[in-house]
Amino acid sequence: MSFRFPSNEWIVELSRLLNESPSYESSAKDWEGDFVFVVEPDDGFAETAYLYLGLRHGKSTGGALLAAPDERPTEYRISAPFGVWRKVIEGELDPIQGMMMRKLKLDGNLMKIMRYPKAAKEIVSCCADVPTMWPGN
């Protein structure tokens, strides 16, 4: 089964995979802070989507497609055009490289997140494990 990106099903599946990942759990065991991933429109996707991912103490508390970015309070927001997200999910763009190059924009406490680069890497590797169907495919 494949999950369309971006969609509620996709982010719920990511949340499920994170909860099955021992390496995510160990790398984020003290982490507290929820995210909203903002998928901005570009040539490949015409709308804006907000994907919520709850994260606490090495586990995901759930994922959801939001109607608006502030529908749930989150500590972090990462925004990028659809095409950039696709590259990250398909492993073509290292998200740290992407942030440094301003392809992904991070809003939130930078210092706190700097302590958890390995957790970020584990999330991305779980993203790659979500069987993904892209718009237009």
Add this chain to the structure above:
Amino acid sequence: MANLHGYAGRILYVDLGAETAHEEPIDGELAEAFLGGSGLAAALIARTRLSEIDPLGPENPLVLMTGPLVGTEMPSAGRLSLCALSPLTGIWGESNTGGFLGPELRFSGYDGIVVTGRASEPVWLSIVDGNVELRDAESLMGLDTYETQEAIRQELGDDKTRVGCIGRAGEHLVRYAAVMNDHGRAAGRTGMGTVMGAKHLKAIAVRGRETVPIADLQGFARITAAVREHSREEIATQAIRMAGTAGYVDMATMYGDLPFRHFRTGEWDGADRLSGVRMTEEYLLRGRACHRCPIACGRETRAPVYGLDRVDGPEYETLGALGSLLAIDDLEAVIAAGHLCNRHGLDTISTGVTIALACELAERGILNRATADGLTLRFGDAVLLHGLIEKIAVREGIGDLLADGSAALADHFGVPELAATVKRLEMPMHDPRAFGGMAVTYALSPRGACHMQGDMYSVDTGQVALEELGIAPGDRFDASEGKGRIAARQMAWRSLYNAMILCQFQNPPAERIAEALGAATGWDLAPADLMTIGHRILTLKRTINAHRGVDASSDALPPTFLSPLEAGGTLGNVPDVDRLLAGAYGELGWNPRTGQPENPTLARLGLGRAAEPE
């Protein structure tokens, strides 16, 4: 010199043996070709009888050089290069330092100082408002670098005086002695403090009130404002501002870039306790900036357990060299060790790597307790570390052996293959197994294993991206000839940086840098011209090293870095050095068999004359 914008226009020549000083106008053509910093210094040093110079002899010229952006409104350009033949490596030596010493030299009316000869008695050089004087340094001998800076400021009665000085390590000719200024700012690498010590020159103090002539003041103000704005928006500079370079520890651990236990293991639990974020939260007093720098990476910290209320540092390299490399995870102990090195004027990287080698030699049963003054040399021992630093600084007991550096230590025991050095300079805290492009930098850097001559870890983490110049971030494990070419271009780019002189944490688009240099000097420069200047400088340094016996066979990594680590963030990667170097030699126009620049390359870069010693 009239009409040479961007320059004070004069270089001061001091002969310590003859006790004379004179000044010469800066050569405009040379300035345009080599800019300043270590570029212009190389052009001056290339004219000497390179093969005959003893780095510890009076004939070794010590060149202190600023660049056209130093002391201006350009953010993060408050730097000074110190260059000479290195007493540690025997080849080209250079190191640049931040703070305010470089700008102050320009305010005193000089772009640079060339020091030759050896004083018969210890002296310090005073340059105050154009008055040059050699003063008796007898009373300063034995003082540490903080005490020396303070004593000179008091003697001159001006607390705005900027002082570059050596500590006990320089006095005792430890081969990796640093020059310290503005409290804990360091020109650490390649023993420029040793050269000062050999010249019996304890310090250089500078004070001036002139300004640097800028060709297009309005344009320059507009461009520098844009650079400041860009820097504010950069996530990399925001991170450095918050946590210093130490903030990279967590990321470096993830990538396997931060080395552990003398580069031998890929995983170590203690790295977490050396986190720069943790240091910020628990030990930071404030960030400190060099002249006109919005990033302020400098750290002022405390280590209460050691009775230290306020010390400088540590930065990433020190946390690695005096922490993870020695398996010491006590952050306060590492802060205290860094401070000891600063006080004595020791390069923290060479100090840490040399001590780590000694620990490995002891572990292997090669270095016994009797040789080690009865000490048990072992990893993870902070008390031992502090004691060894004290011994190295004054060459006491085992310290005498360690004071000559890793390569000499390994040679002494007949195990040269165990030294983590390239061209006898100790490896910094960036493992080439984590970022393959670093293999090129280490192999080809003119001063030996050096991360400041081509920081490919910055490129492949996306912190530096100059796609228009062919420097694009990519796969960190890529070991293709193409990657070798990118690494070579980054080396040329950083050679330019070390000449302007601009801090490598300030990375605006190349176009902005060309505009800033153009507005400062009045020259018409495009980014491609900047690359040519960088390439020219890098190639000139290579020709200097050729006179010192460097050839393609010297362009090799130590065996340690050619064996995979079983665990950790390098994921078992080993760089394919031959393939990477094939690309790099091709890009630079250097002969892959001899390692020397090809004649057409020299001609294209206009190096025919400059590369020939007089």
